[in-house]
Amino acid sequence: MTARGRDGALARRMLIGLAVVVAGIVLGMPLAIVLVEAFARGPAAYLAALADQDTLDAIRLTVLVALCSVTVTTVFGVAAAWCIARFDFRGRSLLLTVIDLPFSVSPVIAGLVQVLLFGRRGWLGPFLETYDIRIVFALPGIVLATVFVTLPFVARELIPLMQEQGAEEEEAALSLGASGWQTFWRVTLPNIRFALLTGVLLANARAMGEFGAVSVVSGHIRGATNTMPLQVEILFNDYQIEAAFAVASVLALLALVTLGLKLALERHQSGTHANEERPT
Amino acid sequence: MAHATSPAAFGRPRRVIPGLGLSFTITTGTLAVLVLLPLAAMVAMSLSKGVPAFVAALADRRVLAAFRVTIVSALAAAIISAIFGLLLAWVLTRYRFPGRRFIDAAVDLPFALPTAVAGIALTALYAPNGWIGALLVPLGISVAFTPLGIGVALVFVGLPFVVRAVQPILEDLPADEEEAARLLGATRMQIFLRVIMPACAPALVTGFTMAFARGLGEYGSVIFIAGNKPMLSEIVPLLIVIQLDQYNYTGAAAIGTAMLLVSFAMLMVINRLQAWAAAR
Numbered sequence: 001m002t003a004r005g006r007d008g009a010l011a012r013r014m015l016i017g018l019a020v021v022v023a024g025i026v027l028g029m030p031l032a033i034v035l036v037e038a039f040a041r042g043p044a045a046y047l048a049a050l051a052d053q054d055t056l057d058a059i060r061l062t063v064l065v066a067l068c069s070v071t072v073t074t075v076f077g078v079a080a081a082w083c084i085a086r087f088d089f090r091g092r093s094l095l096l097t098v099i100d101l102p103f104s105v106s107p108v109i110a111g112l113v114q115v116l117l118f119g120r121r122g123w124l125g126p127f128l129e130t131y132d133i134r135i136v137f138a139l140p141g142i143v144l145a146t147v148f149v150t151l152p153f154v155a156r157e158l159i160p161l162m163q164e165q166g167a168e169e170e171e172a173a174l175s176l177g178a179s180g181w182q183t184f185w186r187v188t189l190p191n192i193r194f195a196l197l198t199g200v201l202l203a204n205a206r207a208m209g210e211f212g213a214v215s216v217v218s219g220h221i222r223g224a225t226n227t228m229p230l231q232v233e234i235l236f237n238d239y240q241i242e243a244a245f246a247v248a249s250v251l252a253l254l255a256l257v258t259l260g261l262k263l264a265l266e267r268h269q270s271g272t273h274a275n276e277e278r279p280t
Numbered sequence: 281m282a283h284a285t286s287p288a289a290f291g292r293p294r295r296v297i298p299g300l301g302l303s304f305t306i307t308t309g310t311l312a313v314l315v316l317l318p319l320a321a322m323v324a325m326s327l328s329k330g331v332p333a334f335v336a337a338l339a340d341r342r343v344l345a346a347f348r349v350t351i352v353s354a355l356a357a358a359i360i361s362a363i364f365g366l367l368l369a370w371v372l373t374r375y376r377f378p379g380r381r382f383i384d385a386a387v388d389l390p391f392a393l394p395t396a397v398a399g400i401a402l403t404a405l406y407a408p409n410g411w412i413g414a415l416l417v418p419l420g421i422s423v424a425f426t427p428l429g430i431g432v433a434l435v436f437v438g439l440p441f442v443v444r445a446v447q448p449i450l451e452d453l454p455a456d457e458e459e460a461a462r463l464l465g466a467t468r469m470q471i472f473l474r475v476i477m478p479a480c481a482p483a484l485v486t487g488f489t490m491a492f493a494r495g496l497g498e499y500g501s502v503i504f505i506a507g508n509k510p511m512l513s514e515i516v517p518l519l520i521v522i523q524l525d526q527y528n529y530t531g532a533a534a535i536g537t538a539m540l541l542v543s544f545a546m547l548m549v550i551n552r553l554q555a556w557a558a559a560r
Contacts, residue, residue, distance in 0.1 A: 008468070011468065012375060015367065015370065015371050015375070016371055016375055016377050018367060018371075019367050019368050019370075019371035019372070019383070020379070020383070022364050022367060022368065023368060023383045023386060023387075025412070026364065026435060026436055026439055027383075027386045027387070027389050027390070027436075027439075028386065029405055029411065029412070030393075030398055030401035030402055030405060030436065031389065031393070031401070033401050033404050033405050033410075033411065034397060034400075034401050037404055072310070072314075075306065076306065076307065076310045078303075079302070079303040079304075079306035079307050079310075080303070080306075080307040082299055082303040083299075083300055083303035083304045083307055084307075086297050086299075086300075087297070087300045087304075089300075089304075095307065095308070095311075097547075097551075098311055098315070098316070099307075099311065100547075101311075101315060101547075102315060104493055104497075104543045104544075104546060104547045105319070105497065105540065105543055106496070106497025106498075106499065106516075106517050106536075106539055106543070107497065107499055107500075107517075108497070108499050108517035108518075108520050108521060108536075109319075109322070109497070109517075109520070109536045109539060109540065112322065112520055112524065112532055112533070112536050113318035113319060113321060113322050113536075114318065115524055115529070115532075116318075116321055116322050116325050116529055116532075116533055117318055117321050119529070121527060121529050122529065123321055123325070144314065147314055148314060148315060148318070151310070151311075151314065151315065167296075167297055170297055171296050171297065174296055174297065174298075175296070180297075180298035180299050184299070202391075202392075205392050208394070209392075209393070209394025209395070209396070209397070210394070211394060211395045211396040211399075211499065211500035212395065212499035212500050212517065215499075215500075215521070216520075216521060216524060228394075229394050229395075229396040229397070229500070230396075232394075232396045232397065232400060233396055233504075236400050236403075236504065241404075244400055245400065245404075248394075248396070248397040248400055248401070251393075251394045251396075251397045252393060252397055254394075255389065255392035255393040255394065255397075256392075258392045259385060259388055259389065259392050262388070263385055
């Protein structure tokens, strides 16, 4: 080996070392401290913190909100991908930009607009009060704010894939006499199922973990309008640090499961692609 | 692949693929009702007391200070994210070492981890008695409850944008250009500056801009660690929440509208950059 080669090996080692340190400090330590703090007083205290009635209510509400908003996001995502990837029309690229819009808007604004529309002094406030309909500081507002921030997730996964796949298989099914819906259920859906699952997974993670948007519309009513991230905030501000981290650890676990499943889905997807491309 | 989007498909008397009407209606209807109308209502609300009131709401000293704090810390964090992100992307694509796949997967953690969880984790880490904070106390550096803390939170949030933007470019970079430069006697530094940097500069700038845009609107990970001192470490999204708590809807709407304008400007910059990168 020449002096230069040794020099290269040294630079390589230093760069790898530096990257590991950066990843450890920026990514590893925040995750580690959540688990350490959550179990600071032992497993019994951890379980007791999770079994708290307010926390259980928060978990139930979080699941309910995610269920509602992910349903909307999924239907929207499939419809958006269908019309953008299968048709050409004027304003198509504008529509693409608008679909991505929620990504570039602060989550606090996603909550703010709900209050401005449906709040007591909002545009529709007097109307809603007359009919005794509660949206802000109640479930509908939380769902609306969550839908706002999660809306692009499924569409984002499906559009590039469906554009790449093209419409040949669907056209073949239609020309053989299948109806539009038959084609969708039997041809399109099986082709996009992994990307669809990935999108649903990411939308669900964001919906369950959303803080800014939900914080503005929730009103922080314990046992009624608190989602898990809000419960984390309340416990943390109450100096119930272990309890806050206990709830946070459940959300961290959700994040890890989401990442793991996403990796598995991606590997599966590239696997099936490789199989299709292989000549038989 | 190009079939569905070819001009021929556009001019056909009868479309082969059905469902344009339904999918287009669902897509645009959802966007209009859940995203565009609420945002329009916010803009209308911000101007409901006239333009002078709108300007006055923004010209407030505390609001201007919050904009300065938010923009400066988002910018600084995006620069650090760009440096760390380039390092991680380089090491992950160029070197094989134990734990590489693990770090590669961990890069997505900030996308999946709820912001409130990141917020309390970073606060616990960088508090004066925290794992990292305790090491910084002898150096006279305090991170938690100062503007530095905002930067730390935004680096966590922004890092994956840069890594995921640069990584594919480095993976596709043809090795023969580097090889040719090396054979012509270029030093490692020259190769990096003249061959590698020009190739990944557009992606790096895109990642930087996305990290910056995300940092401007970030709320959950910041408010726990920032300390939220008016004029010093208060971010713009928090001001919206404060205005809403005081039932000052027009003030909150004015700040939200200003943020939206900044977001639009960022979106245009990102689009330009992507067009510029695609043209290269």
